[in-house]
Amino acid sequence: MLETIQLLAQGFVVVFEPQNLLLIIAGCTLGLFIGAMPGLGSVNGVAILLPLTFLVPPTGAIIFLAAIYYGAMYGGAISSIMLGIPGASTAVATTFDGRPLAKQGMADKALIGAAVASFVGGSISVVLFTFFAPPLAHVALVFGAPEEFALMMLAFATFVGLGGDDIFKTLFSICIGLVLSAVGFDIISGEPRLVLWDITGFLHGINFLVLAIGVYGIGEMLWTVEEHALGGGKSMLSDATVTVKRTIAALRELVKTWKATVMGSFLGYFVGILPAAGATPGSLMAYGIAKQMSSEPDKFGDGAIEGVCAPEAANNAASTGSMLPMLTLGIPGSPTTAILLGGMVIWGLEPGPRLFVDHSEFVWGLIASLYAANLFTLLINIAFIPVFIKVLKTPFTILAPIIFTLCLIGGYAPTQDMHDVWLMIVFGIVGYLMRKLDYPLAPAVLAIVLGPLAEPAMRQSLIISEGSFMIFFNRAYAGPIMVAALLLLFLPLFKMLYDRMRATKPAAE
Amino acid sequence: MYKSKHTLKKMACALGVSTILAAMPIVGHAWEPQKPVEFVVMAGKGGGADKAVRLLQSIIASDNMAPVPFTPVNKPGGSGAEALVHVNGKKGDNHTIMFTLNSFYTTPLRQPGLGIDIATFTPIARMAEDTFLLWVNSDRKDINNVADFVKAAKAKGSGWIMAGTGKNSEDNLLTDFLNTAYDLKMKYVPYKGGGKVAKELAGNNADSTVNNPSEQLGFYEAGTTKALAAFTGQRLPMFPNTPTFKELGSDMVYYMQRTVVGAPGMSKEASAYYQELFTRVYNSPKWQQYISKKSLQGDLLAGDALMAYWMKERDIHEVMLKKMGAIK
Numbered sequence: 001m002l003e004t005i006q007l008l009a010q011g012f013v014v015v016f017e018p019q020n021l022l023l024i025i026a027g028c029t030l031g032l033f034i035g036a037m038p039g040l041g042s043v044n045g046v047a048i049l050l051p052l053t054f055l056v057p058p059t060g061a062i063i064f065l066a067a068i069y070y071g072a073m074y075g076g077a078i079s080s081i082m083l084g085i086p087g088a089s090t091a092v093a094t095t096f097d098g099r100p101l102a103k104q105g106m107a108d109k110a111l112i113g114a115a116v117a118s119f120v121g122g123s124i125s126v127v128l129f130t131f132f133a134p135p136l137a138h139v140a141l142v143f144g145a146p147e148e149f150a151l152m153m154l155a156f157a158t159f160v161g162l163g164g165d166d167i168f169k170t171l172f173s174i175c176i177g178l179v180l181s182a183v184g185f186d187i188i189s190g191e192p193r194l195v196l197w198d199i200t201g202f203l204h205g206i207n208f209l210v211l212a213i214g215v216y217g218i219g220e221m222l223w224t225v226e227e228h229a230l231g232g233g234k235s236m237l238s239d240a241t242v243t244v245k246r247t248i249a250a251l252r253e254l255v256k257t258w259k260a261t262v263m264g265s266f267l268g269y270f271v272g273i274l275p276a277a278g279a280t281p282g283s284l285m286a287y288g289i290a291k292q293m294s295s296e297p298d299k300f301g302d303g304a305i306e307g308v309c310a311p312e313a314a315n316n317a318a319s320t321g322s323m324l325p326m327l328t329l330g331i332p333g334s335p336t337t338a339i340l341l342g343g344m345v346i347w348g349l350e351p352g353p354r355l356f357v358d359h360s361e362f363v364w365g366l367i368a369s370l371y372a373a374n375l376f377t378l379l380i381n382i383a384f385i386p387v388f389i390k391v392l393k394t395p396f397t398i399l400a401p402i403i404f405t406l407c408l409i410g411g412y413a414p415t416q417d418m419h420d421v422w423l424m425i426v427f428g429i430v431g432y433l434m435r436k437l438d439y440p441l442a443p444a445v446l447a448i449v450l451g452p453l454a455e456p457a458m459r460q461s462l463i464i465s466e467g468s469f470m471i472f473f474n475r476a477y478a479g480p481i482m483v484a485a486l487l488l489l490f491l492p493l494f495k496m497l498y499d500r501m502r503a504t505k506p507a508a509e
Numbered sequence: 510m511y512k513s514k515h516t517l518k519k520m521a522c523a524l525g526v527s528t529i530l531a532a533m534p535i536v537g538h539a540w541e542p543q544k545p546v547e548f549v550v551m552a553g554k555g556g557g558a559d560k561a562v563r564l565l566q567s568i569i570a571s572d573n574m575a576p577v578p579f580t581p582v583n584k585p586g587g588s589g590a591e592a593l594v595h596v597n598g599k600k601g602d603n604h605t606i607m608f609t610l611n612s613f614y615t616t617p618l619r620q621p622g623l624g625i626d627i628a629t630f631t632p633i634a635r636m637a638e639d640t641f642l643l644w645v646n647s648d649r650k651d652i653n654n655v656a657d658f659v660k661a662a663k664a665k666g667s668g669w670i671m672a673g674t675g676k677n678s679e680d681n682l683l684t685d686f687l688n689t690a691y692d693l694k695m696k697y698v699p700y701k702g703g704g705k706v707a708k709e710l711a712g713n714n715a716d717s718t719v720n721n722p723s724e725q726l727g728f729y730e731a732g733t734t735k736a737l738a739a740f741t742g743q744r745l746p747m748f749p750n751t752p753t754f755k756e757l758g759s760d761m762v763y764y765m766q767r768t769v770v771g772a773p774g775m776s777k778e779a780s781a782y783y784q785e786l787f788t789r790v791y792n793s794p795k796w797q798q799y800i801s802k803k804s805l806q807g808d809l810l811a812g813d814a815l816m817a818y819w820m821k822e823r824d825i826h827e828v829m830l831k832k833m834g835a836i837k
Contacts, residue, residue: 341560
């Protein structure tokens with residue numbers, strides 16, 4: 001304990017070197033905007049800036065890239081709330097309540113909530129990281145395919161268990177997402193599959209962003225255009241203003257969200273340290289559980305501030321968490337940390353259990369920089385909120401073409417293939433029609449994110465167990481997680497039966 | 510930003526050319542890329558090939574070896590099929606190069622429908638050959654050599670789990686090798702990426718792997734995993750006490766190429782330029798350090814020698830895939 005504090009203090013000495021401090025501030029600011037741009041996101045941002053980092057020593061380089069990663073986690077919430085377009089999969093859950101709040105003219109409240117929750121999530125996770133890294137690295141190590149599948153089931157269950165208005169339409173939407181997620185290359189059989197009409201663009205599968213930007217970006221725009229045509233709705237905009245008084249009121253209101261935020265922080269951190277899971281399942285689960293915990297679950301989806309805080313705390317906590325398997329096991333916990341691992345190769349560092357011993361300045365400099373990055377991002381973010389609100393006041397006729405252009409760039413950037421842009425426009429139109437028919441779209445987006453994580457894990461487990469599903473129940477970690485997932489999945493059913501029994505009992509008497 | 514640099518460079522070039530022309534009218538102006546070079550990676554972001562490409566990119570940029578940036582573009586789909594189709598469609602393009610693995614041979618063999626003939630691609634430079642070793646977890650105190658391994662694997666039959674990267678991949682070929690050579694029934698479980706495979710072994714979720722040294726290095730150095738034998742011609746300098754399968758009497762020697770390939774029909778001048786560039790990169794201290802640190806092997810091969818190597822390797826892989834039953 002004392003030794004840890006000593007090492008951390010040494011880390012802070014590294015952080016407070018003027019050059020490193022500057023790198024943190026630059027990284028946070030850059031990350032904020034990278035995250036706010038739909039489609040750019042932390043993965044691409046870090047990949048693009050990686051070759052620049054040979055200009056500074058390795059410690060400065062990782063501090064800079066980690067600050068970008070961190071800033072982007074905050075920034076992702078901005079486009080989710082203001083435009084309803086999640087810039088990265090980690091910010092999907094933030095749209096559920098962030099967007100309704102913005103439509104009700106409370107974008108400032110949502111943005112402040114997201115910023116403060118991110119700060120709390122980041123702080124809790126970095127403290128956990130500082131003091132409990134080695135034992136948690138062990139948990140990450142023994143977490144195999146059956147455990148991964150159980151965790152994905154839990155993520156699905158928290159979501160389905162919430163029960164949309166129409167359970168069959170929700171299931172239908174999930175199935176569409178799962179089918180789309182299966183397109184491309186199957187690593188288990190080694191064969192391409194569902195390469196529709198033999199178009200080579202389908203070989204790389206359907207990127208989450210293509211679907212998300214399609215249905216949320218293009219689809220939402222069509223929706224708004226229609227509202228405009230039918231009588232001048234202003235749904236794309238919001239009347240939010242930002243004043244000191246409103247800010248203080250918003251901060252005061254945040255006090256009652258502490259439970260959701262703290263829950264999200266712990267959950268996000270623990271899911272984040274599991275290799276390959278990353279921040280997306282963590283933030284979705286945090287949203288689901290926050291709704292279960294809430295005294296007013298009906299408000300979720302119509303602008304509950306807890307629905308913004310819980311996933312935002314979780315995705316920031318998870319981004320810290322995913323550094324753990326990266327540093328100690330050399331396994332990326334998220335797509336962005338995979339790029340950071342590439343960076344470590346360039347800098348000549350070998351991730352793994354020896355890193356903490358051989359390069360303690362590097363490791364502790366990074367950990368200390370997370371404390372600093374967390375604080376700076378909060379301050380920068382809050383300072384920019386008035387600017388973001390101003391953007392929202394731009395007339396729709398000017399904003400719409402800009403957003404449309406951003407959407408196209410966002411669809412093109414990850415794969416640099418025009419095929420994805422056309423596909424995105426098709427998704428936008430189909431998404432708009434589905435919305436007209438009252439089909440929920442979020443489950444499809446959720447399925448395309450979790451599907452590619454869940455499917456190989458399930459098939460690997462079943463190869464190991466020679467087809468027996470017991471493998472998901474008779475292992476120390478997988479068993480309890482799986483049982484929890486099933487309970488959660490059937491919770492609405494039990495509730496329904498219970499209500500019915502209570503309703504019929506008096507009649508029987 | 511590079512645009513203005515580029516213009517400057519152009520001006521400098523023009524100036525240089527006129528000076529050279531004036532001084533030595535016999536020497537012509539060598540070809541140089543005119544716009545950013547697309548550096549296609551046959552694998553996803555964060556994998557072994559991707560890391561190598563980003564290192565190459567940073568060496569070229571940091572040592573100012575080229576007048577334009579090299580931009581990595583990941584095309585991981587279909588075990589390299591997506592990348593191959595993409596580059597194949599860029600016939601005669603002087604600004605597209607690709608970083609390849611052994612799927613360069615196997616994917617066109619397995620999917621003749623793609624219409625890809627690797628003999629038409631432009632050979633640039635083989636930067637290294639990656640090596641393979643047989644690994645088990647250090648907790649297995651009962652396994653200290655290949656004989657122990659065979660005994661333990663035989664006892665467990667099809668319950669013995671060998672983790673690897675994808676079906677019909679290099680790891681799968683080697684697993685089949687071992688199963689045939691030692692009469693084993695090990696079960697092959699495909700995972701996404703070598704790092705994941707290494708972790709499955711370290712966490713005791715798999716019984717053995719045939720990872721590259723670079724993938725197991727972290728765990729090996731920490732004493733979590735140990736190497737039993739190498740699939741190389743000679744012992745690796747980093748693992749002097751680990752025998753080769755050749756020494757042990759079986760003829761299992763297998764490497765994975767890490768090679769830069771140009772688009773089909775690239776001009777002679779451009780091909781010469783890239784060969785010269787990557788020769789310089791190969792000889793740079795940073796790349797040499799990477800080779801020795803990651804226990805890579807293989808000398809530089811360029812141009813016609815590289816093409817001859819491809820043709821030989823393609824034939825070898827065709828025989829292997831036929832034996833596996835992956836192709837007819």
